[in-house]
Amino acid sequence: MFDRIKDSIQKFSSGSVADEEAVRELVKDIQRDLIQADVDVDLVSDISDRIETEALDEEVPDGVTRKEHVLKIVYDTLEEMLGEAADIEEEPGDILLCGLFGAGKTTTAGKLADFYRKRGFKVGVIAADTDRPAAFEQLQQVAEDAGAAFYGRKEAEDPAKVVSEGTEELDVDITIVDSAGRNSLDESLREELSAIEEVFRPEQKYLVMPADIGQSAKEQAEMFDEAIGINGVIVTKMDSSAKGGGALVACADSEASVKFVGTGEKMGDLEVYDPVDFVSDMIGQPDLESLLDKIQELDTDPEELLEGEFTLHDFRSQMEQVTDAGIMDEMMSQLPFSQDQLPSNMADMTEGKIQRYSILMDSMTDEEMKDPSIISGERKTRIAEGSGTSKSEVGELLNHYRQAKNMMDKFDKGSMQRGNMKQMMSKLGL
Ligand SMILES: Nc1nc2c(ncn2[C@@H]2O[C@H](COP(=O)(O)OP(=O)(O)OP(=O)(O)O)[C@@H](O)[C@H]2O)c(=O)[nH]1
Protein backbone atom coordinates (compact mmCIF):
# COMPACT_ATOMS: atom_id res chain seq x y z
CA MET A 1 0.00 0.00 0.00
CA PHE A 2 1.12 3.52 -0.76
CA ASP A 3 4.22 2.15 -2.44
CA ARG A 4 4.32 5.22 -4.59
CA ILE A 5 4.42 7.51 -1.58
CA LYS A 6 7.32 5.47 -0.32
CA ASP A 7 9.11 6.10 -3.60
CA SER A 8 8.33 9.80 -3.46
CA ILE A 9 9.64 10.05 0.08
CA GLN A 10 12.78 8.22 -0.89
CA LYS A 11 13.31 10.53 -3.82
CA PHE A 12 13.05 13.51 -1.48
CA SER A 13 15.31 11.86 1.11
CA SER A 14 18.04 11.13 -1.34
CA GLY A 15 17.93 14.60 -2.91
CA SER A 16 20.83 16.87 -2.10
CA VAL A 17 18.80 19.75 -0.72
CA ALA A 18 15.52 20.09 1.12
CA ASP A 19 14.75 23.56 -0.15
CA GLU A 20 11.40 25.06 -1.02
CA GLU A 21 11.44 23.59 -4.49
CA ALA A 22 12.14 20.08 -3.18
CA VAL A 23 9.35 20.40 -0.63
CA ARG A 24 6.88 21.55 -3.25
CA GLU A 25 7.85 18.68 -5.48
CA LEU A 26 7.45 16.18 -2.64
CA VAL A 27 4.01 17.57 -1.87
CA LYS A 28 3.03 17.34 -5.52
CA ASP A 29 4.24 13.74 -5.71
CA ILE A 30 2.35 12.78 -2.57
CA GLN A 31 -0.75 14.49 -3.91
CA ARG A 32 -0.61 12.45 -7.09
CA ASP A 33 0.08 9.23 -5.16
CA LEU A 34 -2.90 9.77 -2.86
CA ILE A 35 -5.22 10.45 -5.78
CA GLN A 36 -4.01 7.25 -7.43
CA ALA A 37 -4.75 5.34 -4.23
CA ASP A 38 -8.31 6.68 -4.54
CA VAL A 39 -8.21 9.06 -1.58
CA ASP A 40 -11.00 11.64 -1.75
CA VAL A 41 -9.87 14.76 -3.65
CA ASP A 42 -10.85 17.23 -0.93
CA LEU A 43 -8.95 15.22 1.65
CA VAL A 44 -5.91 15.10 -0.60
CA SER A 45 -6.02 18.84 -0.94
CA ASP A 46 -6.24 19.31 2.86
CA ILE A 47 -3.39 16.90 3.45
CA SER A 48 -1.06 18.44 0.91
CA ASP A 49 -1.84 21.98 2.06
CA ARG A 50 -1.03 20.99 5.59
CA ILE A 51 2.28 19.37 4.70
CA GLU A 52 3.33 22.27 2.53
CA THR A 53 2.38 24.97 5.02
CA GLU A 54 4.01 23.27 7.99
CA ALA A 55 7.11 22.23 6.10
CA LEU A 56 7.72 25.69 4.69
CA ASP A 57 6.56 27.88 7.55
CA GLU A 58 7.57 26.12 10.71
CA GLU A 59 10.98 26.72 12.15
CA VAL A 60 13.30 23.71 12.10
CA PRO A 61 13.93 22.60 15.69
CA ASP A 62 17.49 22.35 17.00
CA GLY A 63 19.24 19.05 16.46
CA VAL A 64 17.37 17.97 13.35
CA THR A 65 18.02 18.78 9.75
CA ARG A 66 15.47 20.48 7.55
CA LYS A 67 14.99 17.22 5.69
CA GLU A 68 14.23 15.30 8.87
CA HIS A 69 11.87 18.02 9.94
CA VAL A 70 9.93 17.81 6.67
CA LEU A 71 9.81 14.02 6.86
CA LYS A 72 8.45 14.14 10.36
CA ILE A 73 5.65 16.43 9.20
CA VAL A 74 4.86 14.00 6.39
CA TYR A 75 4.78 11.03 8.79
CA ASP A 76 2.60 12.89 11.26
CA THR A 77 0.14 13.87 8.59
CA LEU A 78 -0.07 10.45 6.96
CA GLU A 79 -0.48 8.69 10.25
CA GLU A 80 -3.28 10.98 11.27
CA MET A 81 -4.95 10.47 7.91
CA LEU A 82 -5.01 6.71 8.46
CA GLY A 83 -6.96 6.88 11.72
CA GLU A 84 -6.59 5.04 14.97
CA ALA A 85 -4.83 1.74 15.57
CA ALA A 86 -7.33 -1.01 16.34
CA ASP A 87 -8.04 -1.70 19.95
CA ILE A 88 -8.74 -5.42 19.93
CA GLU A 89 -10.42 -6.73 23.04
CA GLU A 90 -8.66 -9.60 24.65
CA GLU A 91 -11.93 -11.48 24.91
CA PRO A 92 -13.94 -10.42 21.91
CA GLY A 93 -17.12 -12.40 22.56
CA ASP A 94 -19.24 -13.46 19.60
CA ILE A 95 -18.73 -11.97 16.16
CA LEU A 96 -21.13 -11.34 13.27
CA LEU A 97 -19.59 -10.75 9.86
CA CYS A 98 -21.63 -8.94 7.25
CA GLY A 99 -20.99 -7.30 3.90
CA LEU A 100 -21.73 -7.32 0.20
CA PHE A 101 -21.06 -10.10 -2.33
CA GLY A 102 -17.53 -11.38 -2.50
CA ALA A 103 -16.19 -8.98 0.13
CA GLY A 104 -14.27 -11.77 1.85
CA LYS A 105 -16.66 -12.63 4.71
CA THR A 106 -16.28 -16.39 4.57
CA THR A 107 -12.50 -16.25 4.19
CA THR A 108 -12.29 -13.73 7.02
CA ALA A 109 -14.46 -15.95 9.25
CA GLY A 110 -11.74 -18.58 8.91
CA LYS A 111 -8.91 -16.13 9.47
CA LEU A 112 -10.54 -14.77 12.63
CA ALA A 113 -11.21 -18.29 13.90
CA ASP A 114 -7.55 -19.08 13.37
CA PHE A 115 -6.46 -15.80 14.98
CA TYR A 116 -8.43 -16.42 18.18
CA ARG A 117 -7.71 -20.16 18.32
CA LYS A 118 -4.01 -19.31 18.34
CA ARG A 119 -4.71 -17.07 21.30
CA GLY A 120 -6.12 -19.94 23.30
CA PHE A 121 -9.85 -19.73 22.57
CA LYS A 122 -12.20 -22.45 21.40
CA VAL A 123 -13.82 -21.04 18.29
CA GLY A 124 -16.86 -22.12 16.29
CA VAL A 125 -18.30 -20.82 13.02
CA ILE A 126 -21.90 -20.88 11.83
CA ALA A 127 -22.96 -20.90 8.18
CA ALA A 128 -25.75 -18.34 8.01
CA ASP A 129 -25.45 -17.90 4.26
CA THR A 130 -28.41 -19.96 3.14
CA ASP A 131 -28.66 -18.31 -0.28
CA ARG A 132 -25.87 -20.13 -2.05
CA PRO A 133 -25.68 -23.92 -1.70
CA ALA A 134 -21.89 -23.79 -2.06
CA ALA A 135 -21.55 -21.41 0.89
CA PHE A 136 -22.09 -24.27 3.35
CA GLU A 137 -19.20 -26.35 1.97
CA GLN A 138 -16.93 -23.34 1.65
CA LEU A 139 -17.30 -22.42 5.30
CA GLN A 140 -17.05 -26.05 6.39
CA GLN A 141 -13.69 -26.29 4.63
CA VAL A 142 -12.54 -22.96 6.05
CA ALA A 143 -13.50 -24.12 9.56
CA GLU A 144 -11.52 -27.30 9.12
CA ASP A 145 -8.46 -25.36 7.98
CA ALA A 146 -8.78 -23.01 10.94
CA GLY A 147 -9.26 -25.79 13.48
CA ALA A 148 -12.67 -24.39 14.41
CA ALA A 149 -15.95 -26.14 15.18
CA PHE A 150 -18.61 -25.79 12.50
CA TYR A 151 -22.37 -25.64 12.44
CA GLY A 152 -24.56 -25.42 9.37
CA ARG A 153 -27.45 -27.16 7.65
CA LYS A 154 -27.25 -27.72 3.94
CA GLU A 155 -30.94 -27.43 3.19
CA ALA A 156 -31.56 -24.57 5.60
CA GLU A 157 -33.65 -21.63 4.40
CA ASP A 158 -33.85 -19.43 7.46
CA PRO A 159 -30.46 -18.01 8.48
CA ALA A 160 -31.66 -16.80 11.90
CA LYS A 161 -32.91 -20.31 12.68
CA VAL A 162 -29.54 -21.82 11.75
CA VAL A 163 -27.79 -19.30 14.01
CA SER A 164 -30.09 -20.04 16.89
CA GLU A 165 -29.56 -23.82 16.49
CA GLY A 166 -25.82 -23.32 16.04
CA THR A 167 -25.38 -21.33 19.23
CA GLU A 168 -27.20 -24.15 21.09
CA GLU A 169 -25.12 -26.83 19.45
CA LEU A 170 -21.60 -25.37 19.63
CA ASP A 171 -19.69 -25.50 22.88
CA VAL A 172 -17.11 -22.77 22.26
CA ASP A 173 -15.72 -19.51 23.70
CA ILE A 174 -16.20 -17.47 20.54
CA THR A 175 -18.84 -17.98 17.87
CA ILE A 176 -18.38 -16.37 14.46
CA VAL A 177 -21.38 -16.07 12.15
CA ASP A 178 -20.78 -15.85 8.39
CA SER A 179 -23.73 -14.18 6.71
CA ALA A 180 -24.86 -13.98 3.09
CA GLY A 181 -23.79 -11.21 0.72
CA ARG A 182 -25.91 -9.10 -1.60
CA ASN A 183 -25.28 -6.73 -4.48
CA SER A 184 -26.27 -3.85 -2.27
CA LEU A 185 -27.56 -3.21 1.21
CA ASP A 186 -31.22 -3.75 0.30
CA GLU A 187 -34.27 -4.29 2.42
CA SER A 188 -33.93 -8.07 2.39
CA LEU A 189 -30.34 -7.94 3.67
CA ARG A 190 -31.32 -5.49 6.40
CA GLU A 191 -34.10 -7.81 7.52
CA GLU A 192 -31.91 -10.87 7.38
CA LEU A 193 -29.15 -9.26 9.45
CA SER A 194 -31.63 -7.90 11.98
CA ALA A 195 -33.20 -11.33 12.38
CA ILE A 196 -29.77 -12.89 12.94
CA GLU A 197 -28.87 -10.20 15.42
CA GLU A 198 -32.07 -10.76 17.35
CA VAL A 199 -31.18 -14.37 18.13
CA PHE A 200 -27.39 -14.02 18.19
CA ARG A 201 -26.74 -10.76 20.09
CA PRO A 202 -23.06 -10.60 19.09
CA GLU A 203 -20.55 -8.46 20.97
CA GLN A 204 -18.88 -7.53 17.68
CA LYS A 205 -20.53 -6.67 14.39
CA TYR A 206 -17.92 -6.28 11.71
CA LEU A 207 -18.51 -5.04 8.19
CA VAL A 208 -16.21 -6.76 5.70
CA MET A 209 -15.20 -4.66 2.68
CA PRO A 210 -12.68 -5.30 -0.09
CA ALA A 211 -9.85 -2.78 -0.56
CA ASP A 212 -10.76 -2.20 -4.19
CA ILE A 213 -13.86 -0.20 -3.30
CA GLY A 214 -11.46 2.62 -2.37
CA GLN A 215 -13.08 5.79 -1.12
CA SER A 216 -16.62 4.41 -1.36
CA ALA A 217 -15.76 2.48 1.81
CA LYS A 218 -16.90 5.58 3.66
CA GLU A 219 -20.41 5.52 2.27
CA GLN A 220 -20.73 1.78 2.67
CA ALA A 221 -19.55 1.84 6.28
CA GLU A 222 -21.99 4.63 7.06
CA MET A 223 -24.88 2.76 5.43
CA PHE A 224 -24.25 -0.47 7.30
CA ASP A 225 -23.74 1.43 10.52
CA GLU A 226 -27.07 3.13 10.10
CA ALA A 227 -28.82 -0.11 9.19
CA ILE A 228 -27.44 -2.48 11.81
CA GLY A 229 -24.95 -0.54 13.92
CA ILE A 230 -21.48 -1.92 13.20
CA ASN A 231 -18.62 -1.58 15.64
CA GLY A 232 -15.77 -2.06 13.24
CA VAL A 233 -14.75 -2.85 9.71
CA ILE A 234 -12.36 -5.34 8.18
CA VAL A 235 -10.74 -4.31 4.91
CA THR A 236 -9.75 -7.36 2.86
CA LYS A 237 -7.60 -7.82 -0.25
CA MET A 238 -5.11 -5.16 0.77
CA ASP A 239 -2.55 -7.25 -1.10
CA SER A 240 -4.29 -7.10 -4.44
CA SER A 241 -5.60 -3.59 -4.83
CA ALA A 242 -3.97 -0.22 -5.36
CA LYS A 243 -6.97 1.41 -3.72
CA GLY A 244 -6.46 0.00 -0.23
CA GLY A 245 -5.04 3.27 1.00
CA GLY A 246 -8.12 5.10 -0.22
CA ALA A 247 -10.37 2.61 1.58
CA LEU A 248 -8.50 2.97 4.87
CA VAL A 249 -8.45 6.76 4.70
CA ALA A 250 -12.16 6.74 3.88
CA CYS A 251 -12.86 4.61 6.94
CA ALA A 252 -10.88 6.98 9.16
CA ASP A 253 -12.87 9.84 7.66
CA SER A 254 -16.17 8.12 8.40
CA GLU A 255 -15.29 7.27 12.00
CA ALA A 256 -15.66 3.58 11.27
CA SER A 257 -12.78 1.94 13.06
CA VAL A 258 -10.74 -0.50 11.04
CA LYS A 259 -10.10 -3.55 13.22
CA PHE A 260 -8.28 -5.91 10.90
CA VAL A 261 -6.92 -5.91 7.37
CA GLY A 262 -6.81 -8.94 5.11
CA THR A 263 -3.56 -9.28 3.20
CA GLY A 264 -3.96 -12.49 1.23
CA GLU A 265 -6.02 -15.61 0.67
CA LYS A 266 -4.34 -17.74 3.29
CA MET A 267 -5.35 -18.28 6.89
CA GLY A 268 -2.54 -16.22 8.43
CA ASP A 269 -3.09 -13.26 6.13
CA LEU A 270 -4.89 -11.12 8.69
CA GLU A 271 -3.38 -8.23 10.61
CA VAL A 272 -4.63 -6.16 13.48
CA TYR A 273 -4.90 -2.68 12.00
CA ASP A 274 -2.11 -0.34 12.97
CA PRO A 275 -1.37 2.75 10.85
CA VAL A 276 2.08 2.98 12.43
CA ASP A 277 2.95 -0.19 10.50
CA PHE A 278 2.10 1.46 7.22
CA VAL A 279 3.78 4.73 8.02
CA SER A 280 6.98 3.10 9.28
CA ASP A 281 7.07 1.18 6.06
CA MET A 282 7.35 4.45 4.20
CA ILE A 283 10.55 5.43 6.01
CA GLY A 284 13.44 5.22 3.61
CA GLN A 285 16.48 3.20 4.65
CA PRO A 286 19.06 6.00 4.29
CA ASP A 287 17.12 8.21 6.71
CA LEU A 288 16.60 5.48 9.16
CA GLU A 289 20.27 4.64 9.12
CA SER A 290 21.42 8.20 9.59
CA LEU A 291 19.00 8.60 12.45
CA LEU A 292 20.28 5.46 14.03
CA ASP A 293 23.81 6.71 13.69
CA LYS A 294 22.76 9.77 15.62
CA ILE A 295 21.19 7.62 18.23
CA GLN A 296 24.27 5.48 18.52
CA GLU A 297 26.39 8.53 19.17
CA LEU A 298 24.21 9.26 22.15
CA ASP A 299 24.74 5.78 23.46
CA THR A 300 27.32 5.82 26.21
CA ASP A 301 27.04 2.22 27.32
CA PRO A 302 26.72 -0.13 24.37
CA GLU A 303 25.13 -3.34 25.49
CA GLU A 304 26.15 -6.71 24.26
CA LEU A 305 24.53 -7.39 20.94
CA LEU A 306 22.10 -10.22 20.83
CA GLU A 307 21.73 -12.51 17.89
CA GLY A 308 18.81 -14.44 16.51
CA GLU A 309 15.15 -14.37 17.43
CA PHE A 310 13.93 -11.68 19.79
CA THR A 311 12.63 -13.60 22.80
CA LEU A 312 11.03 -12.65 26.10
CA HIS A 313 14.49 -13.07 27.65
CA ASP A 314 15.72 -10.25 25.40
CA PHE A 315 12.66 -8.20 26.14
CA ARG A 316 13.29 -8.64 29.84
CA SER A 317 16.94 -7.72 29.78
CA GLN A 318 16.21 -4.59 27.79
CA MET A 319 13.33 -3.65 30.00
CA GLU A 320 15.39 -4.02 33.13
CA GLN A 321 17.99 -1.61 31.82
CA VAL A 322 15.54 1.21 31.78
CA THR A 323 15.99 3.09 34.96
CA ASP A 324 15.87 6.65 33.88
CA ALA A 325 12.67 7.93 32.35
CA GLY A 326 14.59 10.95 31.08
CA ILE A 327 16.34 8.75 28.54
CA MET A 328 13.02 8.21 26.89
CA ASP A 329 12.47 11.89 26.17
CA GLU A 330 15.99 12.31 24.92
CA MET A 331 15.53 9.46 22.46
CA MET A 332 12.16 10.67 21.35
CA SER A 333 13.58 14.04 20.43
CA GLN A 334 15.99 12.26 18.10
CA LEU A 335 13.34 10.38 16.19
CA PRO A 336 11.26 11.67 13.31
CA PHE A 337 8.06 10.48 14.96
CA SER A 338 6.00 12.01 17.68
CA GLN A 339 5.30 10.07 20.86
CA ASP A 340 1.78 9.27 19.82
CA GLN A 341 2.95 7.62 16.62
CA LEU A 342 4.76 4.93 18.49
CA PRO A 343 2.85 1.91 19.84
CA SER A 344 0.75 3.43 22.57
CA ASN A 345 2.19 1.57 25.51
CA MET A 346 5.83 2.06 24.58
CA ALA A 347 6.05 5.10 26.76
CA ASP A 348 4.37 3.35 29.68
CA MET A 349 7.40 1.65 31.12
CA THR A 350 7.23 2.96 34.64
CA GLU A 351 9.28 1.36 37.36
CA GLY A 352 6.17 -0.17 38.88
CA LYS A 353 5.31 -1.80 35.59
CA ILE A 354 8.80 -3.15 35.13
CA GLN A 355 8.55 -4.79 38.54
CA ARG A 356 5.14 -6.31 37.78
CA TYR A 357 6.40 -7.65 34.47
CA SER A 358 9.45 -9.14 36.18
CA ILE A 359 7.28 -10.97 38.67
CA LEU A 360 5.13 -12.26 35.83
CA MET A 361 8.13 -13.51 33.90
CA ASP A 362 9.41 -15.29 37.00
CA SER A 363 6.35 -17.50 36.69
CA MET A 364 7.08 -18.44 33.11
CA THR A 365 9.03 -21.49 32.04
CA ASP A 366 12.19 -21.16 29.99
CA GLU A 367 10.28 -22.69 27.09
CA GLU A 368 7.67 -19.96 27.34
CA MET A 369 10.28 -17.23 27.58
CA LYS A 370 11.96 -18.53 24.45
CA ASP A 371 8.79 -18.99 22.45
CA PRO A 372 6.00 -16.81 23.86
CA SER A 373 3.66 -17.84 21.04
CA ILE A 374 2.90 -21.03 22.99
CA ILE A 375 1.37 -19.04 25.86
CA SER A 376 -2.25 -20.06 25.48
CA GLY A 377 -5.29 -19.38 27.65
CA GLU A 378 -4.43 -22.16 30.10
CA ARG A 379 -0.83 -21.15 30.40
CA LYS A 380 -1.92 -17.56 30.95
CA THR A 381 -4.12 -18.66 33.84
CA ARG A 382 -1.23 -20.61 35.36
CA ILE A 383 1.18 -17.68 35.02
CA ALA A 384 -1.35 -15.24 36.46
CA GLU A 385 -2.00 -17.53 39.43
CA GLY A 386 1.69 -18.25 39.97
CA SER A 387 2.55 -14.58 40.06
CA GLY A 388 -0.53 -13.33 41.88
CA THR A 389 -1.47 -11.16 38.93
CA SER A 390 -4.30 -11.35 36.42
CA LYS A 391 -4.74 -12.93 33.04
CA SER A 392 -5.24 -9.53 31.51
CA GLU A 393 -1.88 -8.42 32.87
CA VAL A 394 -0.24 -11.43 31.26
CA GLY A 395 -1.99 -10.38 28.05
CA GLU A 396 -0.74 -6.85 28.42
CA LEU A 397 2.84 -7.99 28.88
CA LEU A 398 2.59 -10.23 25.82
CA ASN A 399 1.11 -7.37 23.85
CA HIS A 400 3.95 -5.13 24.89
CA TYR A 401 6.45 -7.81 23.95
CA ARG A 402 4.80 -8.38 20.56
CA GLN A 403 4.94 -4.70 19.72
CA ALA A 404 8.61 -4.60 20.57
CA LYS A 405 9.23 -7.71 18.49
CA ASN A 406 7.22 -6.33 15.61
CA MET A 407 9.26 -3.17 15.49
CA MET A 408 12.42 -5.17 15.83
CA ASP A 409 11.50 -7.42 12.91
CA LYS A 410 10.45 -4.51 10.80
CA PHE A 411 13.63 -2.54 11.28
CA ASP A 412 15.63 -5.70 11.08
CA LYS A 413 14.81 -6.16 7.43
CA GLY A 414 17.03 -4.51 4.89
CA SER A 415 20.47 -3.26 5.55
CA MET A 416 20.09 -2.14 9.13
CA GLN A 417 22.14 -3.73 11.79
CA ARG A 418 20.19 -5.36 14.49
CA GLY A 419 22.58 -4.15 17.15
CA ASN A 420 21.79 -0.52 16.48
CA MET A 421 18.13 -1.18 16.75
CA LYS A 422 18.45 -3.14 19.92
CA GLN A 423 20.32 -0.31 21.53
CA MET A 424 17.70 2.11 20.43
CA MET A 425 14.90 -0.08 21.66
CA SER A 426 16.51 -0.52 25.02
CA LYS A 427 16.74 3.23 25.28
CA LEU A 428 13.09 3.43 24.45
CA GLY A 429 12.26 1.15 27.29
CA LEU A 430 11.69 -1.96 25.26
N1 LIG B 1 -5.94 -11.61 -2.31
C1 LIG B 1 -6.88 -11.73 -1.38
N2 LIG B 1 -8.00 -12.41 -1.64
C2 LIG B 1 -8.93 -12.52 -0.68
C3 LIG B 1 -8.76 -11.91 0.60
N3 LIG B 1 -9.86 -12.18 1.33
C4 LIG B 1 -10.67 -12.91 0.54
N4 LIG B 1 -10.12 -13.13 -0.67
C5 LIG B 1 -10.67 -13.85 -1.83
O1 LIG B 1 -11.86 -13.21 -2.26
C6 LIG B 1 -12.80 -14.14 -2.77
C7 LIG B 1 -14.14 -13.97 -2.07
O2 LIG B 1 -13.98 -14.31 -0.71
P1 LIG B 1 -15.17 -14.90 0.18
O3 LIG B 1 -14.62 -15.09 1.54
O4 LIG B 1 -15.80 -16.07 -0.47
O5 LIG B 1 -16.16 -13.67 0.16
P2 LIG B 1 -17.64 -13.59 0.75
O6 LIG B 1 -17.83 -12.21 1.23
O7 LIG B 1 -17.88 -14.69 1.71
O8 LIG B 1 -18.49 -13.84 -0.57
P3 LIG B 1 -20.08 -14.17 -0.67
O9 LIG B 1 -20.37 -15.13 0.40
O10 LIG B 1 -20.23 -14.74 -2.04
O11 LIG B 1 -20.77 -12.86 -0.53
C8 LIG B 1 -12.17 -15.49 -2.54
O12 LIG B 1 -11.60 -15.94 -3.74
C9 LIG B 1 -11.11 -15.25 -1.49
O13 LIG B 1 -10.04 -16.16 -1.59
C10 LIG B 1 -7.55 -11.16 0.84
O14 LIG B 1 -7.31 -10.56 1.91
N5 LIG B 1 -6.65 -11.10 -0.18
Ligand SMILES: [Mg+2]
Ligand atom coordinates in the same frame (compact mmCIF):
# COMPACT_ATOMS: atom_id res chain seq x y z
MG1 LIG C 1 -19.36 -16.09 1.83
